[in-house]
Amino acid sequence: MAKAIMIQGTTSNAGKSLITAGLCRIFSQDGYRVAPFKSQNMALNSYITEDGLEMGRAQVVQAEAAYKKPDVRMNPILLKPTSDKGSQVIVNGEVVGNMKAMDYYKNKTRYIPEIMKSYSSLAAENDIIVIEGAGSPAEINLKENDIVNMGMAKMANSPVLIVGDIDRGGVFASLYGTYMLLNETEKKYIKGNIINKFRGDIKILEPGLKMLEDLIPVPTVGVVPYMTLRIDDEDSLSEVFENSSVLADIDIAVIKLPRISNFTDFNAFELILGAKVRYISSAKEFKCPDLLILPGTKNTIDDLKWMRECGIEAEILKYASRGNPVFGICGGYQMLCKSLKDPYNVEGGGEIKGLGLIDAHTVFEKEKTRTRVSGIFKCAGGIFSELNGKSFEGYEIHMGITKAEGFLSMLKSMDGGEKTDGLCQGNVYGSYVHGIFDSEEVLKTIIKALYNKKGLEYNETLSCDVKAHKEREYDKLADELRKSLDMKYIYKIIDEGVTL
CATH class of the missing domain: 3.40.50.880 (Class I glutamine amidotransferase (GATase) domain)
Known part of the structure; x- marks a missing residue:
């Protein structure tokens, strides 16, 4: 059975999906059989697999990064919001119906057998599963029936790395607060923090990293620079929606x-x-x-x-x-x-x-x-x-x-x-x-x-092979993560797993 590593975040859009994709590419480059996994995804950007099943696009990107064909087992539950209070619920690629948020919340643990069936099947075929969480594990009002953050970490017995977005500000408070809102058992799964989207001189940041490690017993596994990547993004907070002022033909x-x-x-x-x-x-x-x-x-x-x-x-x-x-x-x-x-x-x-x-x-x-x-x-x-x-x-x-x-x-x-x-x-x-x-x-x-x-005269060299471009971007992401993260430590915690 595969070993696992899980990427959770302090908030939505902290960079979980891309960090997961980058690790999928790194592990694959290093010769391991790798698959991404997200037990429950909420997104309006979806994809149809070769066998006609529907899944979230983030796991499609991660599958491509791992040199794999997208497989609905990588995302067994997909929620597609239909309103502010309800979603279409898709299980194993098939629509099971529309549910109000409260109804789904009360009943979502019924899908745990389907989640574990998909996860176990992937684990039997791979060496490493890279699991992505959703939102934040510190949503204390949602923790009781959690199946996508610490609940999933427990089911997979997976070590967890927490990603914080420094570009939006408050990264130390969010990393500290996330850890402190977890119970003692959950804290044992947390093996490190990742500072994401950093701009500037890392020397200025280092005192803060030391103070954070003095406050909570969790090491900083790396500081990832702000990267401009053209990789599919399914998040509604995507920066693609920010109107560009760049002049163009x-x-x-x-x-x-x-x-x-x-x-x-x-x-x-x-x-x-x-x-x-x-x-x-x-x-x-x-x-x-x-x-x-x-x-x-x-x-x-x-x-x-x-x-x-x-x-x-x-x-x-x-x-x-x-x-x-x-x-x-x-x-x-x-x-x-x-x-x-x-x-x-x-x-x-x-x-x-x-x-x-x-x-x-x-x-x-x-x-x-x-x-x-x-x-x-x-x-x-x-x-x-x-x-x-x-x-x-x-x-x-x-x-x-x-x-x-x-x-x-x-x-x-x-x-x-x-x-x-x-x-x-x-x-x-x-x-x-x-x-x-x-x-x-x-x-x-x-x-x-x-x-x-x-x-205007058209220069055909301006066109681009989309597939070749994606491969270059996945390699660029992997190269940056290798430079930024302590990969030796990450391999170590994957090998050790979690001991309670």
């Missing part, structure tokens, strides 16, 4: 919907040196982008109402009426239709008028579509007509079915089927396929068309 605007999901779909554009991606959440931020994207959302109807109320819908309609390109993905695609109907109360029921930019209608069904897809563009018109014949691959996760009023699908699947995965009407495009922009051919064609529209 091509301005791509993404509507920052309240329940935005799978915003990693647009990471490929950020790899183009001449392009800038910015996220907008108000009409005054709209301006005049070269391409407007409506992203996926966990609640299409509510987010469409939000766009209508805040004035963004009016800006979109004016923008599209001038012949500018609009691309909708998944929920954004559904918004482009004439109408959206919810007869089974999937999103609160009723019917709502869509943006009407595509002559099609969406009906929300009881069953979720979950599938991986590959194919070619076949009927793309307008500014992106050169996409025709270009191949794509990705995955679909949606409850709705969209049907057009008498015209052909923009996409054709590789198996020859005529599935309506996407439609085009003038310069308005929509698709259910997440990851459709990751193909270098597709990415290059879209960027080239945007350059041509502005009368």
Whole structure:
């Protein structure tokens, strides 16, 4: 059975996911069979595996870092918030239903057998399991039924490293407070602290590290510098949402919907040196982008109402009426239709008028579509007509079915089927396929068309192989962690485990 190491944090967005990914790459480089694991993940960014099961994207990134295919066992429970007080609950990649937060909290321990079945199965196939916690282990109101932080550490008998984000301030108080709010048994699992996202001269920091070690019997395992990495981030606090002021040839605007999901779909554009991606959440931020994207959302109807109320819908309609390109993905695609109907109360029921930019209608069904897809563009018109014949691959996760009023699908699947995965009407495009922009051919064609529209010369060397870029970033992350962390000590605590 594999040995384990667990990464917990003082707060969300402390850097747990990336530290976990970096350790997965390091251990793999060192010749070990490695798998990531997170018993319960809450995220709107999800992924469909080759066998059609749904999991969180953080564990996808970590699997890639470990040179593994994403496997739903790496994330047996996924919670996708549907409101401020409830989530869709996904167990072993399958939807089991929607639950209010209190109902899930009271009943989540029933899923421990499923968690341990997944964990034990992975442990039987690997040498090291790198476990990621969620939020903070010091949420004293949630500790009783915990299955993702100290509860998981106990089930896996795993030593724990606590990550604190110094960039947001208060890192010493948060590390000290986290330790002191644990009970005596839980404290025995804590084997070290990691200071993350440090900028400046470490000599100035060292007195604080010494004082912290005088206060609590936990060593500082390393100080990790602030890194600029282009690695998929599933966290809602992601810095990707901070509007960039960098000047660029091509301005791509993404509507920052309240329940935005799978915003990693647009990471490929950020790899183009001449392009800038910015996220907008108000009409005054709209301006005049070269391409407007409506992203996926966990609640299409509510987010469409939000766009209508805040004035963004009016800006979109004016923008599209001038012949500018609009691309909708998944929920954004559904918004482009004439109408959206919810007869089974999937999103609160009723019917709502869509943006009407595509002559099609969406009906929300009881069953979720979950599938991986590959194919070619076949009927793309307008500014992106050169996409025709270009191949794509990705995955679909949606409850709705969209049907057009008498015209052909923009996409054709590789198996020859005529599935309506996407439609085009003038310069308005929509698709259910997440990851459709990751193909270098597709990415290059879209960027080239945007350059041509502005009368600019396009330099094809600006394009990027997304997969090759990811590998370079994982190696860069691993290199930085090797420099920053006491890897000899980490291997030691993995080997020793936890003795109570």
